[in-house]
Amino acid sequence: MNTKLWYAVPAASFCEAMPIGNGSLGAMVYGKVPEEYITLNLDTLWSGTGRRKELAIDKVALLHAKKLCMSGKYYEAQKIIEKKLLGQYNESYMPLGILRYQYCDVKEYTSYKRELDLEHAVVSTEFTYDRKYYRSEIFASYPDNAIILHFFCDTKKKLNVTFELESRLHSISMENGKNGITIIGNAPTHVEPNYVKSDNPIVYESGNLGMPFCCSMKVKIKDGMVHCVNGKVFVEKASEILVLLAASDGYQSDTIEIDFSMNNCIKKVDSIFQKVEKITYQQIMNRHLEDYQPLFKQSKLYLNEEDNGKTTDRRLKDFKEGASDFGLYCLYYHYNRYLLISSSRRGTQPSNLQGIWNESIRPVWSSNWTININTEMNYWLAGICNLTECFEPLLSMVEQISKVGQETAKNYFHCRGWVANHNVDIWRHTEPVSGMAKYAFWPMGGVWLSVQIYDYFKYTSDTELLEKRIYPIMKGAVQFSLDWLEKGQDGRYHTPLSTSPENTFRDWDEKECSVSYSSTMDISLIKELFKNYANASNILGIEDELLEQVRMKSLLLPEYQVGKNGQLQEWIEDFTEEDPAHRHFSALVGFYPGTIINIYDTPELIESVKHFLDRRLSYGGGHIGWSCAWLINFFARLGDGDKALRFLNNLLIKSSYDNLFDLHPPLGENEGEREVFQIDGNLGAASGIANMLLRSCYGRIELLPALPTQWENGEVTGLLAEGGIEVDIKWREGKLIAAGISTKYEKRVQVKYQNQVWNMYLKADKREIINCRFV
Known part of the structure; x- marks a missing residue:
């Protein structure tokens, strides 16, 4: 079975390294010999101070913009939004540090191999030097909340290794006894997004007001000696080495504030060491496997595969050149499930744009939670791929967002309930960010998140979870939607200021514009939310005035429209899109992941869905990893397995690094753009593979609904x-x-x-x- 990625040379870059993680701690392992380089991350280490950013509310401007928009003056409404109704950029996810170690006496080596074993969630590196066999193993333990490294040589007392820790953030290093090193420091108080021009993009305010953090390592040895000198740990003549690495910061998840006490950070790390130091490497490993393997083994994929004995990078290269490799699909499926397990566990933050693996202080798009598609896509596989346990961090974050978003709904939009826009950070920012209306102004973020977390219930049937946690969130999003909707001249209820995320059109004066009213995505999400809320109310036996309002307004939402090209219309009017190959397929959210548009209830719309896809693809759409992953899911839902496989192939051929990370290319919209790893393409592809083989969204279980012709067995x-x-x-x-x-x-x-x-x-x-x- 394909559950191992392996390579015959060390990684040369971040996107050749191999990821490990326990949801909180993450690391990228390069496998370099004799000098290794491992980047480290901690899920709650972000820039920022925890201070609330109060947005100056211009009520008159909001009312004016709505009035202009509902009367068809879209460009004028957009200008008001961009001048008076946008806020500040949110903060960025930070790198924690770097662990370096060096084999002191190793020079030329042979028989090199590095491997990520998905069955065990362990990265290993092995080689031979001077007729001696060396092997290191590293994994991230969820039960012990630590990263564990183990070094072995088949000849006793031949391990001579030095270790050091460093951080690119403001920090200092200090010795921790004779066998350890600790770095302490603070994250920046503000980091501008990578796409913003700034003379001072990384800010450290005086007084250490950024997030405090502590990262520490301790070394245990069998035989030999260990000592610290000048911030390095030296191990000499050991037979085995065990390295324990732990980290903490000042983030207070219950209050969304910072505890600025560095002593408390250090104490949290010390408490981790006190527990894990008392047990052996094998005991730590056993605890790790007892936790991890039940999750990983819950789903497996087998195709007509053979072990071809090739390294993973060779397999990918051959696949790109046209070679058949059914096992690569299986490996990719298992790897993507591994990535979610490694980046989203109970008590951690949810998987962000890069999961938990980021090496940059100014990561692309701040490595935040982008909730106009990317965050939701990260969790499409959690249900169907049997990882419902991994939903928990998303639900916890949405609970927090819903509380912060009440203030934004009240003070900014003058609505009940709660709201979120397109970006969220660790401080649960819910207001529109700065920049352009086409991305910044999108008050449907809370609606989509509410729809997404309802999947947690649908795949578990846990009514207690629904009643106590999910339903209150949905209720707040429903209240916001009811208040935000306004009755138009056609007698229907519309979203009065609307965008179709990040896309633009030409208005009737040929001006490029993003703002109209009642985009198809807005209406689809509200319809989906209202349907889910009514179903949940029925399950819980709730009948009240709010539900009556939902029923009434559901009947008076705008109908779907078909445009001049036969496509499902994206906006309220049949505008010409500025970019007909746009990466977002927002108009189809009601078809997938939603079910409002479906082959049973709205068969007349299925052809318009197909025309939308055909038109977008004819101009070159689907060229970005996560966008391609969405296409796999679309065609799986359409029952077209061969087209779904075509885009799975495209994802592997055009949008995958050698370590199978998803590649997001530059968009060409800002200076300094570069290609980058983005996890949504990986996780969305896993759900696409599963959706080819199983469908259950229409009240029945359908087997092999979109089986590709090539997948015969x-x-x-x-x-x-x-x-x-x-x-x-x-x-x-x-x-x-x-x-x-x-x-x-x-x-x-x-x-x-x-x-x-x-x-x-x-x-x-x-x-x-x-x-x-x-x-």
């Missing part, structure tokens, strides 16, 4: 259907031969494969088998 285990139903599927020669279905709760389900339908009664924890050998 295969098996997938542990996919999750809505309702928390686990599904295993096996097929041969493109036909289903068997499926296993199980659930924790008694359920009646309908299962469909092509023209065959099974109505089944599932008993709790009992696996039912469908045998289709003669289909």
Whole structure:
């Protein structure tokens, strides 16, 4: 089975290195010999001070902009927004530090290999020098909240290694006993986004007002000696070395504030060491595997694969040149699930634009949570790929955003409930940021997040979770939506100021514009939210005035429109788009990940969805990793497995680094742009693969709804259907031969494969088998 990435040379760059993480601590392992270089991250280490950024509210300007927009004066409304209604940029995710170590007596080496073992979540590096075998292992333990390194040589007392820690942030290094090093410091008080021109983009205010942090390592050895000199740890003549690395900062997740006490940071790190120092390497490893493997093993993909013995970079190169490699699809699926497990665990921050792996003080797009597609895409796989445990950080963040967003809804938009716009940082910024209306002004962020977290319930059927945590969030987003909607001259309720994220059109005066009213995305998201809220209310037995308002306004939302090219219209009018190959497919959010547009209830719209896709692709759309991943999901939902596979191939061929990280190219919109790793393409691709093999969003379980012709033989285990139903599927020669279905709760389900339908009664924890050998 394809669960290992391996290479015959060390990594030369960040996007050749191999990631490890426990949701909080992350590291990129280069595997360099004799001098290794490992970049470190901590999920809560951000620039900023925790001080609330109060936006000066111009109520008259907001009302004026809405009036202009609803009367068709879109460009004038946009200018008011950009002049008077935007705020400040949010903060940036910081690199923690760098761990360096050097084999003191190793020079020319042979038999080199570095490997990421997805089954064990361990990166190893091995080589031979002077007829001696050396091996190092590194992993991030969630149970022990530490990064663990283990060094071994097959000849006793031959390990001579030096270690040092450093940080690019303002920091100092100090010795920690005879066997450790600690760095302490502060993050910047402000960092301008990478796309903003500034003479002073990285700011450190006097008084150490940025986030305090502490990163520490300790060394344990078998045989030999260890001592510290000038901020380095020297190990001599050891047979084995165990390195423990822990970190903390001053972020207070319950209050979204900073504890500026450096002593408290140090104490938190010391408490981690006190627990982990008492146990052996094997015990630490066992605890790590007992935690990690149940998650990873919940779903596996097998295709007609063979072990070709090639390194991963060679496999990818050959694939790009046209070689067939079914195992590469499996490896990619398993790797992408690994990335979510490694970047999103209970008690951590959710996976951001780069998961938890960032090496830059000014990362691209601040490595924040961009909630007009990217954050949501990160979690599309959490349900269907059977990683519902990984939803928890997203739900926790949305709970916090919903509280901060109440003030923004009240003071900025004059609405009940809560709101968020397109960017969120660790300080839970919910106001429009600075810059341009096409991205900054998008008050549907809270609506989409509310729709996304409802998936957590749909895939678990946890009514207590729904009642106590998810429903209150949805209710606040519903209140905002009801108040934000305004009745137009056509008698329908519209969003009075609207954008289709980051896209622009030519208005009737040929001016480039982004603002209109009732973009298709706005209306789709509100329809999806209202539908989910009504369903949740029914499940919880709630009947109240708010629900009545939802029902009434649901009937009076704008209808979908089909444009002159047969496409689902993106805006309220059939404008000409400025960029017909635009990376966002916002108009189709009601089709995927939403279900408002579907083959059963709105069959008349499916052709317009296809025309939208065909038109966008004919101009070169889908050229960016996450955009390509969205296409995989679209075509899977359309039941077109061959087109879905085409874009999965494109993602691997055009948008993947050698370590299989997703590559985001420069957009050409700002100076200094560069290609960068962005995790959404990885995570969105995993959901796309799963959606080719299972569909459950329409009230039934559909098996192999979009199986690619090339995938003649295969098996997938542990996919999750809505309702928390686990599904295993096996097929041969493109036909289903068997499926296993199980659930924790008694359920009646309908299962469909092509023209065959099974109505089944599932008993709790009992696996039912469908045998289709003669289909």
